[in-house]
Amino acid sequence: MARDYYEVLGVSRGASQDEIQQAFRTRARRHHPDVNKDPNAEERFKELNDAYSVLSDPKTRARYDRFGEDFRKIPEDWEERVGAGAGGVGGGVGGGVGGGGGFRGWTTSGDGDRVRFVRGFGEDAGGGGVDFEDLFGAFFGGGGAGPGGAGGGRVDIPGADQEAELPLTVEDAYRGGRRGVTLAGASGQQRTFEVNVPAGVVDGQRIRLAGQGGRGTGDAPAGDLYLRVRIQPHPRFRLDGRNVHVHLPVAPWEAALGATVPVPTPGGTAKVTVPPGSSSGRRLRLRGEGMPNPRGPNGDFYAEIRVMVPPEPTDRERELFEELGRSSSFDPRRER
Numbered sequence: 001m002a003r004d005y006y007e008v009l010g011v012s013r014g015a016s017q018d019e020i021q022q023a024f025r026t027r028a029r030r031h032h033p034d035v036n037k038d039p040n041a042e043e044r045f046k047e048l049n050d051a052y053s054v055l056s057d058p059k060t061r062a063r064y065d066r067f068g069e070d071f072r073k074i075p076e077d078w079e080e081r082v083g084a085g086a087g088g089v090g091g092g093v094g095g096g097v098g099g100g101g102g103f104r105g106w107t108t109s110g111d112g113d114r115v116r117f118v119r120g121f122g123e124d125a126g127g128g129g130v131d132f133e134d135l136f137g138a139f140f141g142g143g144g145a146g147p148g149g150a151g152g153g154r155v156d157i158p159g160a161d162q163e164a165e166l167p168l169t170v171e172d173a174y175r176g177g178r179r180g181v182t183l184a185g186a187s188g189q190q191r192t193f194e195v196n197v198p199a200g201v202v203d204g205q206r207i208r209l210a211g212q213g214g215r216g217t218g219d220a221p222a223g224d225l226y227l228r229v230r231i232q233p234h235p236r237f238r239l240d241g242r243n244v245h246v247h248l249p250v251a252p253w254e255a256a257l258g259a260t261v262p263v264p265t266p267g268g269t270a271k272v273t274v275p276p277g278s279s280s281g282r283r284l285r286l287r288g289e290g291m292p293n294p295r296g297p298n299g300d301f302y303a304e305i306r307v308m309v310p311p312e313p314t315d316r317e318r319e320l321f322e323e324l325g326r327s328s329s330f331d332p333r334r335e336r
Contacts, residue, residue, distance in 0.1 A: 005051035005064065013065070017056065024052040033233045042233050053204040053228065075161045075223060156218035166195070166207065166227040170234045170244075173201050174266035174291055181227065195227060200292030202242065203231040237266060242291040242299025248284065249308045250274055263303050265289060272303055280307045 006013050009023045030036065031044045038044075054071075055061045063071040164183050172179070176199030182192045193209060201207070206226045213223030231239060238245040248263050258276035262269050265286075272284050282305045290299025310317055 003047065005054055008047055008051040009055065017058070020052070020055050024048060024056070028052075032238065045233065046230070049203060049230070056204075072163045073160060075158070156220035157216055158220045159214035159216040159223035161223040161226060162213040163206075163226045163228055165230045166197075167230050167232055168197070168201070169232055170237045170239065171266050172197065173229065173231050175199060176201065176292075193225075197229075198294060200242065200294060200298070201229045202291065203229060203239070205229045236264060239291070242293055243302060244290040244299060245302045245304065247306050248272065248274075248303040249306050250278070252307055252309060255279065255305065255307045265301055266291070270301075274305065278305050278307075280305055 006015070009015075009020060009027065011019055011023045015023070027048050028045065031038075031041050031048060033042045033045055036044075053060075054064050059076060060071070063074050063076070067074050166181060176197045179195050179197050180192060181195050182190050184190055191212075193212065195207060195209070197207065206228050209225040209227065211222045212225035215222050236246055244266060246263065246265075248261070250259070250261060253259075254261060254274055255278045256276065258278075259274050260271055261274055263272050264270075267289075270286060270289065272286065274284070275282075284303045284305065286301040286303070288298040289301035292298050313321065
């Protein structure tokens with residue numbers, strides 16, 4: 001049983017979008033693998049991303065509120081589909097079947113192609129489920145939904161939209177390009193797709209593959225497949241939206257005297273200038289060198305200086321540091 005997304009973010013079901021966003025930012029900072037060294041931090045961070053990607057989208061949140069953990073099996077336009085296919089049957093189903101309890105949820109059958117109502121309608125419907133084709137066949141004057149049913153009624157139900165995760169490294173998200181993706185279907189068979197990943201995709205962004213979702217019944221079209229991007233934690237880079245952050249180790253003399261040093265970026269190695277007198281924590285900004293943005297300005301790249309000392313200084317290095325200590329009047333603990 002999946003954890004409740006509201007519980008994951010620590011908000012109530014009536015929380016506003018601003019409250020959800022603030023809760024995510026607070027917890028994401030706390031559990032980011034670059035900050036939190038707990039072995040479970042990466043899994044916790046992924047869980048937070050999952051919860052936020054659902055609850056930050058009002059339409060997806062509405063489906064989640066109504067259908068719970070089965071919401072991904074529900075097409076975004078399910079109300080329109082049911083209403084259009086049944087001629088307004090959606091409003092009368094709750095009162096006409098099982099005594100007025102209303103719709104309870106749905107799932108896919110074993111072959112992954114036909115959508116079934118689960119727990120039926122009303123409190124007396126039992127747990128066996130009602131097949132879409134049988135249900136709509138009854139409403140349209142037949143014993144079945146196919147063309148051979150009594151009365152000749154048939155309802156062609158469009159296939160359900162489906163969703164799967166697309167894991168990407170920071171570098172893959174930065175570059176984009178063609179990518180092969182293999183997914184396991186409900187029947188255990190694998191399907192392989194060629195996906196065009198746009199350069200600069202961000203975590204939670206969806207890529208649509210038209211007609212690659214669940215098959216429709218009769219002559220109805222298949223649904224769409226949505227690949228939700230999941231950018232994997234990186235040992236060096238940290239993403240904040242489209243901004244990229246990295247730690248930049250520098251030697252004491254580079255920090256004191258200034259230097260031009262190499263720094264890794266998702267697009268390759270760049271050069272940054274360390275100003276003289278830099279201390280740990282100082283951030284150097286490369287404007288527009290973060291994640292690409294096809295619809296606006298690129299993100300920025302930030303290199304945070306970390307002054308590093310030799311872990312095992314040589315005899316000569318020790319002499320030089322001792323000489324510096326004797327001749328320098330600098331006191332790093334004096335307030336400035």
